[in-house]
Amino acid sequence: MDCKILILGAGGLGCEILKNLAMLNFVKQIHIVDMDTIELTNLNRQFLFHDADIGKPKAQVAAHYINSRFPQLQVVPLVRDLTTLHSSFYKGFHFIISGLDAIEPRRFVNETLVKLTMKSNYEICIPFIDGGTEGLKGHVKTIIPGITACWECSIDTLPSQQDTVPMCTIANNPRCIEHVVEYVSTIQHPELDIESQADVQTLLEKCYERATRFSISTEKLSTSFILGVIKSIIPSVSTTNAMVAATCCSQMVKIYKDLVDLENDDNFTLINCSEGCFMYSFKFERLPGCPVCSSNPD
Amino acid sequence: MERYDRQLRLWGALGQDNLDQARVCVLGPATPLLQEVSKNLVLAGISSLTWLKEKSAVQSGPLFLADLKRDLEPLTSKQLEYEENGLEEILMHSHYDWSHFSVIILTCIGKQTTLVDLNEVRRRMETKFPPVLNTSVSGFYGYMHLVLSETHFVLQSHPDNKKYDLRLQQPWPELVDYVDTFDISKMDVVAFSGIPYIILLIKCIAILRKSGSEKKITSGQVREALDQVCLSVGENALYESNYVEARRYAYLACSQDGCRKELDDLLRTVETSGDAHDWHDFYNYEILTLLLVLKVISKGNKNSAFEPLTSALPDMESTTENYIKLKTLYEAKAELDKSCIQQSLICGKKTVSKDVLNAFCSHFGEIRTVLPPKDDLLGIFNTSCSLLSALLMIQFQEESIATVALKNEFIGLHLDCNYPVMAFFGGAVAQEAIKLITHHYVPIDDLFLYNGIDNSSAIYKI
Numbered sequence: 001m002d003c004k005i006l007i008l009g010a011g012g013l014g015c016e017i018l019k020n021l022a023m024l025n026f027v028k029q030i031h032i033v034d035m036d037t038i039e040l041t042n043l044n045r046q047f048l049f050h051d052a053d054i055g056k057p058k059a060q061v062a063a064h065y066i067n068s069r070f071p072q073l074q075v076v077p078l079v080r081d082l083t084t085l086h087s088s089f090y091k092g093f094h095f096i097i098s099g100l101d102a103i104e105p106r107r108f109v110n111e112t113l114v115k116l117t118m119k120s121n122y123e124i125c126i127p128f129i130d131g132g133t134e135g136l137k138g139h140v141k142t143i144i145p146g147i148t149a150c151w152e153c154s155i156d157t158l159p160s161q162q163d164t165v166p167m168c169t170i171a172n173n174p175r176c177i178e179h180v181v182e183y184v185s186t187i188q189h190p191e192l193d194i195e196s197q198a199d200v201q202t203l204l205e206k207c208y209e210r211a212t213r214f215s216i217s218t219e220k221l222s223t224s225f226i227l228g229v230i231k232s233i234i235p236s237v238s239t240t241n242a243m244v245a246a247t248c249c250s251q252m253v254k255i256y257k258d259l260v261d262l263e264n265d266d267n268f269t270l271i272n273c274s275e276g277c278f279m280y281s282f283k284f285e286r287l288p289g290c291p292v293c294s295s296n297p298d
Numbered sequence: 299m300e301r302y303d304r305q306l307r308l309w310g311a312l313g314q315d316n317l318d319q320a321r322v323c324v325l326g327p328a329t330p331l332l333q334e335v336s337k338n339l340v341l342a343g344i345s346s347l348t349w350l351k352e353k354s355a356v357q358s359g360p361l362f363l364a365d366l367k368r369d370l371e372p373l374t375s376k377q378l379e380y381e382e383n384g385l386e387e388i389l390m391h392s393h394y395d396w397s398h399f400s401v402i403i404l405t406c407i408g409k410q411t412t413l414v415d416l417n418e419v420r421r422r423m424e425t426k427f428p429p430v431l432n433t434s435v436s437g438f439y440g441y442m443h444l445v446l447s448e449t450h451f452v453l454q455s456h457p458d459n460k461k462y463d464l465r466l467q468q469p470w471p472e473l474v475d476y477v478d479t480f481d482i483s484k485m486d487v488v489a490f491s492g493i494p495y496i497i498l499l500i501k502c503i504a505i506l507r508k509s510g511s512e513k514k515i516t517s518g519q520v521r522e523a524l525d526q527v528c529l530s531v532g533e534n535a536l537y538e539s540n541y542v543e544a545r546r547y548a549y550l551a552c553s554q555d556g557c558r559k560e561l562d563d564l565l566r567t568v569e570t571s572g573d574a575h576d577w578h579d580f581y582n583y584e585i586l587t588l589l590l591v592l593k594v595i596s597k598g599n600k601n602s603a604f605e606p607l608t609s610a611l612p613d614m615e616s617t618t619e620n621y622i623k624l625k626t627l628y629e630a631k632a633e634l635d636k637s638c639i640q641q642s643l644i645c646g647k648k649t650v651s652k653d654v655l656n657a658f659c660s661h662f663g664e665i666r667t668v669l670p671p672k673d674d675l676l677g678i679f680n681t682s683c684s685l686l687s688a689l690l691m692i693q694f695q696e697e698s699i700a701t702v703a704l705k706n707e708f709i710g711l712h713l714d715c716n717y718p719v720m721a722f723f724g725g726a727v728a729q730e731a732i733k734l735i736t737h738h739y740v741p742i743d744d745l746f747l748y749n750g751i752d753n754s755s756a757i758y759k760i
Contacts, residue, residue, distance in 0.1 A: 023360055023717035041303045047341055050372040135308055175621040176613055214618050224303055235307035238341040242725025249718035250750050259751060269753040273729050274456055275740040279755035
C-alpha cells in the first residue's frame with residue numbers, strides 16, 4: 001500500500017514532520033495545509049524556510065523545498081484555513097498528522113474524522129496523530145477514531161486560562177508591568193493593532209507613561225515583551241519540535257508496520273526536557289459521554 | 299535577535315550569547331543522527347561546527363541533507379564557521395586542541411577503538427576536556443550518555459513553580475520597620491484589604507515569637523494568629539482576598555529554608571575553586587567561586603547561613619503603593635546582599651563577570667549541580683542493563699543483528715524506517731548540548747535510554 005498522508009500546519013512541527021515523512025520510502029504523497037506566511041521569528045526552528053522566504057506562504061515554500069530535492073515524492077501544498085475543507089477531502093488519506101498551535105482546528109478535524117468513521121460504520125478509520133509543544137515540553141496523542149479516546153475526550157485536561165488578574169487590579173491597583181500592558185492594550189487603547197509596528201511603538205510609549213505614574217519598574221519593558229504579554233507567545237525551539245514531531249512520525253510508522261496493538265497500547269505521550277530528559281506514555285480511556293465520539297452523548 | 303525571540307524566552311540573551319560563542323564538535327560517520335543534531339544546533343544559534351568524520355560503515359536510512367555545510371549555512375544569520383576532518387587522522391595527532399570545543403557529541407560511533415582512544419585523550423587532559431555526549435540509535439531504541447570532566451553548575455534550572463525567597467521568618471530590620479508601620483487594629487476594612495499578605499504573615503510570626511514560642515512554628519498556629527489579627531478589624535476582614543491569600547500561604551511562614559542537599563554536600567567537601575585556568579568552562583569556575591564566597595560570609599556571620607535574597611516578589615493582593623514599597627525593600631536588600639558578595643570577592647582577590655554575578659544573585663534558588671561520573675566514557679560497557687548491552691553489541695557489531703534480534707525481537711529491526719527515531723535523538727542530544735552551553739535547565743545525569751516501541755524512557759546513573 002502506498003501511503004498518502006495529510007499534515008496539518010507547516011510551522012515548527014509541520015516542517016519536521018514533513019522532513020521525517022520524506023525520508024520514509026513507503027510514503028508516496030503528502031498534502032500539507034497551512035494558511036500562514038513566514039515570519040523572521042519562525043526561522044529559529046522552521047528549517048525549510050530561509051530569510052528570502054519571509055512573507056511567502058509556509059505550505060508552498062515547504063512543499064517546494066521537498067519537491068525540488070526529492071522528486072520521487074509528491075508534496076501538495078494547500079494555503080487555506082483547514083476548517084473550510086470538506087470531509088470528502090479528509091477521507092482521502094491514510095494518516096493525518098497535526099502540528100497545530102490552536103485548539104479549535106484540532107477539534108474540527110477530530111470531529112470530522114470521528115464522524116467519517118461512525119457514518120461509514122468503521123469502514124473508514126483514519127488515525128489522527130496530534131503533536132504539541134511548549135518550551136521544552138511536548139505531547140503526542142494518537143487517536144484511532146471510534147476506537148481510542150478522541151481529541152474531545154481529553155479536552156478537560158487542557159489548562160484553563162491561568163492567572164487571570166481581576167479587572168479592578170488592572171485598572172486601579174496595578175502592581176507589575178504585565179498589569180500595565182494589559183490595561184493599556186485592552187482598556188486604554190483597544191484600537192491599536194499589534195501587527196502594526198507604529199502602533200506597537202505607541203503602545204510602548206503609553207505603557208512607559210502609565211508605569212511611571214504608578215512607580216512601576218520599566219526594566220523589562222520592550223516591544224518584544226509587550227507582544228509576549230498580549231499574544232501570550234509560547235516559547236519554541238528546534239530541539240523540542242524535533243522530538244515531538246519525531247514521536248508523531250514514529251507512531252505513524254508503527255501503525256503502518258503493524259507494530260502496535262491499537263486497542264490496548266498507550267495512546268498519550270508526554271515529553272519534558274527541562275530537568276533531565278523524560279518521556280512517559282499512558283492509556284487515556286474514552287470518555288463515556290464524549291459529545292463527539294460516544295454513541296449517546298450527554 | 300528577533301530571529302531567536304521564541305527561544306530567548308527560554309534562556310535569555312545571556313544564554314543566547316553563550317550559544318553564539320560556543321564551538322561544537324560532532325564526531326561520527328555520516329548518519330541522519332549526525333545531521334539532525336547539527337541542524338538543530340545551528341538553528342538554535344550555534345555558529346561554529348566541526349565534524350570529525352569516522353570512516354565506518356553504519357547501517358542507516360537515507361540522509362536528508364545532501365551537503366552538510368551547504369545546507370546548514372542558510373539556517374543561521376551569521377557566517378557559519380565549519381570544519382570537516384578525518385577522525386582517524388585527528389586521533390593520531392597528539393597536539394589536537396580538544397579543549398576549545400564547548401561540547402563533543404559522539405553519534406553512532408562504529409568502532410570501539412574510537413571510544414578507547416578518545417577516552418585516553420580525556421584521561422590525559424583531566425578537567426580541561428569538554429563534556430561528551432555519546433549517543434547511538436538502533437531500530438526503535440537508543441541511548442544517550444553524558445560524561446562530564448568537571449562539575450557542571452546550572453545557573454537557572456527554571457522550575458515550573460517558582461519558589462520565592464520571602465524571608466518571612468527572618469525579616470531584616472528595614473522590613474520589620476515597614477511591617478510595624480501597619481497598625482491593623484486601628485484600620486477599617488478598606489485600608490486592611492490593601493495590605494500584602496507577606497506583611498500579615500510577618501506580623502503573625504512576630505506575635506507568636508513574642509508569646510514565647512521558641513519552638514518550630516506550625517502553620518496551624520500561624521492561621522490562628524492570623525484570624526485574631528484580622529478579627530480586630532471586624533468580621534468582614536475575613537472575606538478580603540489578602541486575608542485569603544495569607545491563610546493559603548501560611549505554610550510558607552513555617553517552611554525551613556536551605557534544604558538543598560546536593561549543593562550543601564558539595565560545599566562541605568570543596569574548599570577552593572582553584573585556578574580559573576584549570577577549568578574547561580569558565581562559568582563553572584565562576585559559580586563555584588560565588589558559592590564559596592557565601593561560605594566565607596557565613597563563617598564571618600557566626601556561621602549563620604548567608605544566601606543572597608532574590609529581589610523577585612510574587613504578585614499579591616495589595617494597593618499599588620503598598621506593593622511597590624514592599625518591592626523596593628526587597629530590591630534594596632537584594633542589592634545589599636549582592637554588594638556584600640562583591641566585597642567578599644574583592645577581599646578574596648577573585649573576579650567574576652557581572653552577568654554571572656547578577657544571574658547568580660537574582661536566581662539563587664535555582665542553582666543545581668551535576669557531578670562528573672565515577673566511571674568514564676567506557677562506563678557504558680560495565681552495565682547489567684540488558685537493553686544497553688544489546689544496543690552496544692549492535693553498535694560495535696560484536697554480534698550480528700540477527701542474533702541480537704532473536705533475544706529482543708524489535709531491537710535490530712526496522713532500520714530502513716527509523717528516520718524518526720534518529721530525528722528524536724537529534725533533538726534530545728542537541729537539547730542536552732544547549733543546556734551544557736547555556737547553563738540553563740538541568741542536563742541528564744547521566745544515561746538516557748529510549749524505547750520507541752513503548753514511547754518511554756529511563757534515566758540511569760552509571
